[in-house]
Amino acid sequence: MRKGVLLVNLGSPDSPTSKDVKPYLDEFLMDERVIDVNPILRNIIVRGIILNTRPKRSAKAYAKIWWEEGSPLIIISERFTEKVRQHTSLPIALGMRYGSMSIKGALQELKDQGVDDVLLVPLYPHYAMSSYETVVVKAMQDQQAYFPEMKLTTLPAFYHNQDYIKVLSKSIKEGLANFDYDHILFSYHGIPERHIRKSDPTKFHCKIDGKCCSINSVAHHTCYRHQCYATTEMVKKELGLDSEKVSTSFQSRLGSDPWLQPFTDKEFERLAEEGRKKLAVITPAFVSDCLETLEEIAMEGKEEFEEAGGEEFIHISCLNDRDDWASLMSQWITDWQTEEKLPV
Template sequence: MNQKGILLVNLGSPKSTSVEDVKEYLDEFLMDEKVIDYRWIFRALLVQGIILKTRPKKSAEAYKTVWTDEGSPLIVISKHLQKRLQEIVDVPVGLGMRYAEPSIKTGIQELVDQGVTEITLFPLYPQYAMSTTETVIDKAEEVRLKFFPDIKINYVEPFYDREIYINALAESIREKLPADFDLLQFSYHGVPERHIYKTDPTNTCNMNTCCQKEDNPSHKFCYRHQCYKVTELVCKKLGLPKEKVMVTFQSRLGKDKWMEPYTDATLEGLGKKGIKKLAIVCPAFVSDCLETLEEISVEGKEIFLHGGGERFDYIPCLNEEQSWVNVVKTLSEEKLNDFYFH
């Protein structure tokens, strides 16, 4: 019989907070054509000719503020998730990162060394995006064809609207949401608007009303729709009125048009609009990382308080909560039980 296994895949992180290691990580990350989707020569000019001249030093300083004794928060949390999942499933569980180590190749090799021949790969992203889910699948297929041609891989699909995930996220928020909050802000990682158009198989996206249409075939590949759907389903589960909820998008890079409204610009003005007690959650991430621990809970808090806010509550990601471990188990086992050659 074929031996099955699970491979969890997250984004990745620098090996250390040194400028050199951060530069190496950013080079691999930003040179991915699914992240900065310019022609190679223009991508190289932008990344290696401009961004890597200045950004690594700034990013290294930011990483130092969130680094733990065990290492990068994202890597540490991912390893803890792997361990906790392994405790409740009866197949081997591996871990890989799209960028840096442990790489997807390393993760697959770890499973192969245990006799695994059929792998269910779980991209740890609730929503589909060209720069997350798609690049993980592309990389895994590239690695499989080159190094593991006899191994079969299938993939856990984006789970943004699965009830088991929504229940876990909603309950996690409920437990941490202050009773007297003025506004709950859902801050999702942003992407350039052109990514939304590129992944639309129908070529009908207008970046507005189509996200609300029922049974739109674009929804399966529309990151924007999926972010708003998560918010809608969670708020329905929590019984939150629309006027107490807002969706924004963070972490934009460069001068291209990214999805709006922007998180940082929004935070600047909330205090003047009478929002004094803000809670914020980042459901594009399942593991706390630089974008949540530094960009939101440190920089975002500073922006909000400086703009007239009085209290800022960051609600952590699902990380290694038992309800989330159970979600990963359920969705993984669905694919293990319905294996097909991708």
């Protein structure tokens, strides 16, 4: 069997226009692992309500961060993929969970190169229904429907891999080098609380009460909340950060159901009102800068913090196409290629 690698990120509309944003949002929000309600209700919410108003607003947000070459997330992902290729002899394809750069198309690209043994790499450090899991399920569906001769092996969520933590910590240290911060906020993408409970294999451990995340359990393998807090703690330890100057929050909530708290926008207000004047924000749920980091945090977040009384604000870039990050991914691929070994 010939081995190959499929890297998968979130995706992007083809352009920052309502015409292209609308079908992208339709595919994204109609995903049963993103809005996990009755299909009829999901159709009413998405196609009857959201898609009548949100595409225009989202298109304006995309336009604010769009690069001359195209979508930042797509361009960064392509640059990262090319760097990984330089460190390995295996065929490597890039696909997106949503949008025109499909997973099916990427698998076809690998098949055309004679690949029938694929390492699937969801480019998400943490496990969540609406990110990591939906990539795995979609890849398996496409593989079984169109490429039944292929074998798929999935890279686990790598949030606790020590080499990853070192790379992440180094990028944060470099980002803080010339900034005399008085607080660092680790902002992770939010998810509904019900997703935590649905992902709990024990069906009783996850209570989202501030205690269960610190009690060892098999549930932690699929608990997004635990993994986010664990990431913050591991980076704090690696960099020797003062616990009084570090906190964790969750951004990008949708709808009125309970979502993970504290909310990032509310933390911007609270920290400023408490006298934290110089704020650094990290977004470790993403490996590539995108709408949620470049617009929601670096632009809107900065404005919210300053309006509440803050004075200086920086967003530390995601890992993007850093050489050490590409080198680490290449090492994981080589370990799988030569030893059938994956990071745990």
